[in-house]
Amino acid sequence: MKARDFSVLIGVILIIVMLVIPLPGWLLSILILINISLALIVILVSMNTTEALQFSVFPSLLLLLTLFRLGLNVSTTRSILSEADAGGVVETFGTFVIGDNPLVGFVVFVILVIIQFLVITKGSERVSEVAARFTLDAMPGKQMSIDADLNAGMINEHQAKERREKIEHEADFYGAMDGASKFVKGDAIAGIVIVLINIIFGLIIGMVQMELSFAEAVNIYMRLTVGDGLVSQIPALLIATATGIVVTRVASNSNLGSAVSEQLLRYPTLLYIAGGTIFFLGLTPINFFLTTSIASVLIGSAYMLSRAKTKESEPTESDEDDAETDQMKSPENVVGLINMDPIEFEFGYALIPLADSNQGGDLLDRVVMIRRQLAIELGIVIPVVRIRDNIQLNPNAYRLKIKGNEVAKGELLLDHYLAMSPGMEDDDLEGIDTVxxxxxxxAKWIGEDFKDDAEMSGYTVVDPPSVVSTHITEIIKKYAHELLGRQETQQLIDHLKESYPILVEEVTPEPLRVGDVQKVLAKLLREQVSIKNLPVIFETLADFAKMTTDTDLLAEYVRQSLSAQITNYHAENRNQLNVVTVSGEVEKLIAEHIQQTEHGSYLAMDPESQQKIIQSVSENVEQLSLQEETPIILCSPTVRMYMKQLLDRFFPQVTVLSYNELEPTIEIKSIGMVKAS
Incomplete structure (x- = not known):
């Protein structure tokens, strides 16, 4: 145990001892000064916190300080009534306040007690109660806001967890402060009762037991009682004030002193008005010299603040150069240059209205919805898209980068609509031909005047923001496997572990590492298979990872486990699926050319055989395009992976499925066949 922790425990034990064992006057003086010092530290800390949770120990500390102060009250009361002595500090405070008139000193003390009890303590108690109530009432809304940001991809799971914990801590803190404020109120009441006991019983003991006159008893016991009350109530007043500061503190980036000075003196013109008002008060019978002096201070302060604000708003050229030089010299600036955004969207200056909300642009909102849509469809959280203009691009051009590499580009005409052909060209429709x-x-870029004509002719007409949003969506889908790295995979695993801890422990870190899981998930995403159903994926990995750690084979097993999902995706709620089957001859040819190595297996087929298969696939794809059918090739599970590898370079858009990836309830119709001759 650390020395600081041990000292706190010893302090609590000594407080209990104070309630029972009489203490000498010199020790009481030391403890009283410690009490005042602790109260000063507490109020200073409360003024320098930027949010309430930075002083989360305050409710418990408040209880300990209250107990300490009550222990001192008991000890000083015992000393006052038994020995008419409570140490030099108490006597000095009492003599200083009372002076030659005990009645005046007692009245001053009563006023201090009333201020603490009726103003500070009652106000702090009420604010604590209201703050606790509103914090608890706001918890559901804050939780929903966090869930919405998480679903939209604006924050990750770790950030969401931190926010939820902060909300819970705030609720606990304000609830504790609501209860702790009752200690402050009870302490104030106890202080008043103890003062009355000291005065009444002090006079009785002095006059009856010590045979003092009434005047002598009043002088001695009133002085000690007022001194004891002051050394007790001053720390209590500071603690009550600190309580009010903490519970009324609004989270900001500055402490209380900076916030008060900055906000109170924010408008120098108001100081001119206040100074002028005080000056005119001097024209009344009020002291003219006094009002003029105060007015001069206010007006002078307003003038200095105005000049300071003017200088701040107009930085000199040398300051700008120095700031730029310091920024370039900063090592953090150099480090920032090597950071790479996962997704970047750049556009020419003519497309700035797309992203400028002041000009009606909603591209930022559309990107948020794209990330939300892809999270639902693909099951991954797409990184934040960095959007910025680039003067090096053509005014109407844009481009999309994935990890620094350009993967797509295009051009937009903001004052036009894009009309996509219904299948037959309409030469009568005026516009700019494009793709x-x-x-x-x-497609064609058409003016707004031709929009209605194009729609009546069967064209699909969309606005430029929708064009670029669709393009971004499709490109991110295509490159989703590149955006899923080990860090992102670990976040998915952590999220799954909250609901399925045993399942995750059975898969990772043994027998599969995070990198192995990432490779399996990336292979699924590469072929547009959603990984949202992570429990099924991990169930499959848990079953087959004991037999093999080959990520290619594991991905094939996972695909078969997701057969219902794959079937629904390609059949689109139809009972029949049109496919191109692979002949037995081709499957046998592929199986014979599979090479097994210690790093996995791959297809090693001679170029002539490859060319025949590719030519046959090309003929079938062309035939399907004429029938407006999506090309799907169906083969046996043993060769599906290798068939996809063979076609990826020439027909990346062609889907290759195995028989095990389709549900038995779906009817399969062969409309073509891949042959080797």
Whole structure:
């Protein structure tokens, strides 16, 4: 145990001892000064915190300080009534306040007690009660806000957990402060009762037991009682004030002193008005010299504040150069240059209205919705998209980068609409020929005057923000596997572990590392298979990772476990799925050319055989495009992975499925066949 922790425990024990064992006057003086010092430290700390939770120990500390002060009250009362002596500090305070008139001193003491009890203590108690009530009432709304930000991808799971914990701590803190404020109130009441006991019983003991006159008894016991009350009530007043400061503190980036001075003196013009008002009061019978002096101070302060604000708003050229030089010399500035944004969207200056909300642009909101949509569809949290203008691009051009590499680009005409062809060209429709960037469809940029005509002719007409939003969505889908790294995979695992801890422990870190899980998930995303159903994926990994750690094979097993999901995705709620099957000859040819190595297996087929298969696939894809069918190739589970590897370079858009990845309830219709001849 640390010395500081041990000292706190010893202090609590000594407080209990004070309630029982009489203490000498010199020790009481030391303890009284310690009590005053602790109260000063507490109020200074409360003034320098920027939010209430930075002083979260305050409710417990308040109880200990109250107990300490009550222990001192008991000890000083015992000394006053038994020995008519409570140490030099108490006698000095009493003599200084009372002076030659005990009645005046007692009245001053009563006023101090009334201020603490009726103003500070009652106010702090009420504020604590209201703060606790409103904090508890606001908890559900704050929790919903955190969940909404998490679902939108604006924060990650770790940040959401920190925010939830902060909300819980705030509720606990204000609830504790509501109860702790009752200690302050009880302490004030106890102080009043103890003072009355000291005066009444002090006079009785002095006149009856010590045979003093009434005047002598009043002089002795009134002085000691007032002194005892002052050394007790002054710390109590400071603690009560600290309580009020803590519970009324609004979170900010500065302490109380800075916030008060900054906000109170924010408007120099108001100081001119206050100074002028005080000056005119001097024209009344009020002391003219006094009012003029105060008015001069206010007006002078206003003038100095005005000049200071003017200088701050107009930095000199040398200051700007120095600031720029210091920034360039800063090591943090150099470190920042090596950071790379996962997703960047850059556009020319003519497209600035897309992102400028003041000009009606809603691109930022659309990107948030894209991230939310992809989180629902793919099951991953897409990183924040960095959006910025780039004067090096053509005015109407834009481009999308993934990890620093350009993966897509296009051009927009903000004052036009994009009309996509319904299948037959309409030469009568005036516009600028172009290609829809997301799907490569023939299209035209048309003016607003031709929008209605295009829609009546069967064209699909969309506005420029929708064009670029769709393009961004499709590109991120295509490169989602590159955006899922080990860190992002660990976040998904941590999220799954909250609901399925045993399942996660069975998979990672043994037999699969985070990198192995990431490779499996990336392979699924590469072929547009959603990883949202993580429990099923991990169940499969838990079953098959004991037999093999080959991530390619594990991905195939996972695909088969997700057969219902894959079937629904490709069948689109239909009972029949049109596919191109792979002939037995081709499957046998592929199986014969699979090479097994210690690092996995791969397809090693001669170029002539490859060319025949690719030519056959090309003919089938072309035929399907004429029938407006999505190309899907169906083969056996043993060769599906290698068939996909073979076609990836030439037909990346072609989907390759195995029989085990389709539900038995779906009807399969073969509309073509891949042959080797």
């Amino acid at each position: 829809e960037p997301a799907f490569g469809l023939p």
